Amino acid sequence: MKKVFIILFFFSITFISCKENKTGTVQIIFFTGKEDKSVSLVIYDNEDEVFTEYLIKKINRAVYDPFYIPCKDILEEGWYKIYLITDGNIKSYELDSYGFIYDVESKKNLRSNILSDIYAYLAKKYLNQIAEEEFR
Numbered sequence: 001m002k003k004v005f006i007i008l009f010f011f012s013i014t015f016i017s018c019k020e021n022k023t024g025t026v027q028i029i030f031f032t033g034k035e036d037k038s039v040s041l042v043i044y045d046n047e048d049e050v051f052t053e054y055l056i057k058k059i060n061r062a063v064y065d066p067f068y069i070p071c072k073d074i075l076e077e078g079w080y081k082i083y084l085i086t087d088g089n090i091k092s093y094e095l096d097s098y099g100f101i102y103d104v105e106s107k108k109n110l111r112s113n114i115l116s117d118i119y120a121y122l123a124k125k126y127l128n129q130i131a132e133e134e135f136r
Helices: 002-020 049-060 114-134
Strands: 024-031 040-045 079-086 089-095 100-103 108-111
Touching: 024 049, 040 114, 049 079, 049 114
Parallel strands: none
Antiparallel strands: 024 040, 024 079, 079 089, 089 100, 100 108
């Protein structure tokens, strides 16, 4: 009986994890400062399917942090707006320089280290562009 239960348990986990993989699109916009919202730069626009799926998973699995209070004064570096489109639904998130994600729709702060992943992706993309130009 225990073997059947264990097999069913692992099968259900596999089924749930496969069902969780939603395809969608991600757009990340960088705003240079808190005061001037008109100066922006699209830094990611669904260019890499694997990275897009990774970002969607990371955002959907981010943990709600009820104790985080964003410091509005310390946004010298700028801030990011993330648009996540899955199954026709558009969700908007704001990302501060500390890596906290603000879910605009549900008005909750989520904790995730997604900012370091975005920086690593952009650095790798830039290095690949330099390498391609160098070897032409």
